[in-house]
Amino acid sequence: MPIKSYKEAINEAIAQEMKRDENVILIGEDVAGGAGTNGEQDAWGGVMGVTKGLLSQFGRERIIDTPITETAILGMASGAALTGLRPIAELMFVDFMGVCFDQILNQTAKFRYMFGGKAITPLTIRTMYGGGVRAASQHSQCLYPIFTHVPGIKVVIPSGPYDAKGLLIKSIRDNDPVIFLEHKAMYDLTEDVPDESYVIPFGEANFTREGKDITLIGMGKTVSLCNNAADLLKKDGVHATVLDLRTLSPLDEDSILESAEETGRIIIVDESSPRCNIATDISALICDKSFSYLKAPIKMISPPHTPVPFSPFLEDIYMPDEQAIISTAKKILN
């Protein structure tokens, strides 16, 4: 099977869906780049080069570079989705939702319900999240708990290239608005990714490690932390299950509870700020539904409740890591 990067997997998913369905278009800032310039067309292919090469395949009619105007991007994409297109809109950094959240929160998310089921909004919002790359407070946030809080939006957070392709294809074909979160530190991560098109369903978490002693729950980039921690714990004779949530909304409650009841020990690793995040939500779920199976308190590993710091020294302390998972696991196992 061919080896592809996270970035290549996303690009391939978009290209395959655009070939399959002429209603799929890509809208965003610099998604090709070079519009209105004398230099190279497709100059960037997105700020991280994720969509590079799509312009030559699909042209400027379908790869639409916009001004820096997030409200109009999201509003236009929503209106296009309401009237028959199947747009992919790129919100360059998830932090920028601060300038356009009305179009997500009050418009797109609500149409289907508010209009009595008579409207669909097949819109995929691709956006980049996460810290660890010295991008400082306004370009490093996760923010996915905020989207997860809003009924009507699906929240997708792939942990690697294989999942990114299958989940993005599913997102584009879905008739509800989807926020698709790409961790900016994962774009060059590689693994086997089939050339053919495939779909990974929503609401089905993935067990990436199986073990009876403890369950590590991750999402997006924290899944690799959990996998690494599980592999290291194994050397000490501790067998960990790792559960990759894949989608935060819908949430695969059954798999979470099944694993919680089997191991009775849970660590949830969530890169987002610690209050009202995915870890607290899952912790509440397990306490509510499977409390009697617990052999130890549920542990949540998240950054401190601060903005993401710039200084490399501080950011390294801020970010959750394998060592935190391992030491926490050992504490609750004893």
Added chain:
Amino acid sequence: MQLNREDLLKAYKGMSLIREFDEAVHEEFATGSLPGFVHLYVGEEASAMGVCMNLDDIDTIASNHRGHGHCIAKGCDTTTMMKELYGKKDGICGGKGGSMHIADLSKGMLGANGIVGGGTPLICGAALTYKTKKMPNVSVGFFGDGASNQGSIAESMNMASVLNLPAVFVCEDNGFAESTGSSYGVAGNLVERGNAFGLRTAKVDGTDFFAVYETAKEIIDGSRNGEGPALIHVETNRVYGHFEGDAITYRTDEETEDIKMNKDPLKIFKAKVTEAGLLEASQLEEIDKESNKKIKQAIIESKEADFPKEADLLTDVYINY
């Protein structure tokens, strides 16, 4: 005048129905029988009808919180609209939307909107659909002088101009953003804002249906024919307050009286067509009676209609936890 007799009757029927609908809502709200927030369009009817008479069912509009008139002008059914205001199951949105969220995509009505300036960006999307699919259609966004100061409007006008979209921005300037005068809140002037983005622009007297219709026709035909986006600044008046229950203390009684007496689009229309001998006064009175009867019946049916079932709470959204 380009309108034939049939068109004139259609125009008046629409305006009369809007008037009767919102006058009835005004009365019902005062009795306490109507739930929710309602914002009435009485006094502004010529704007919605003058614009929407130039649109077909495939063309789309996005509206705002003062949306009943736009909905009716675009062809939404007044009985299911009224049921929606009462929160009933057979309402146009199943009772889940209410006054501020009436939508009917089969009529090209993309929704009233509870967020000031929130709906207008959607017309860029509908217009992008037409451009992408090479359809000869236009999308129109109605917003007020208050919304004109939201960044969403400026961003939408810029986007529409950059992508040369068939999008028409209609600013209905009724003089008040809630209780704040537009002379206070709108810096510069609206037409110049449109000009600055490279839009074709026009300013029109919103009390005169014919002025609105003809201006909108030229503007909308242009957008249909590839001339890109445009802005129409409609100067209009609202008879009632920002919302029902508003005591309108920011306006003098004399101003309100002047609006009712001298700036009523229905009266002005009647005078024009009867003086020109195009329609008889009795025909127009008959239309008013029919509208009144239709809306009265809608209210009776709405009051009698069933609320949604408990199970309806959890439908039309993709998942329930």
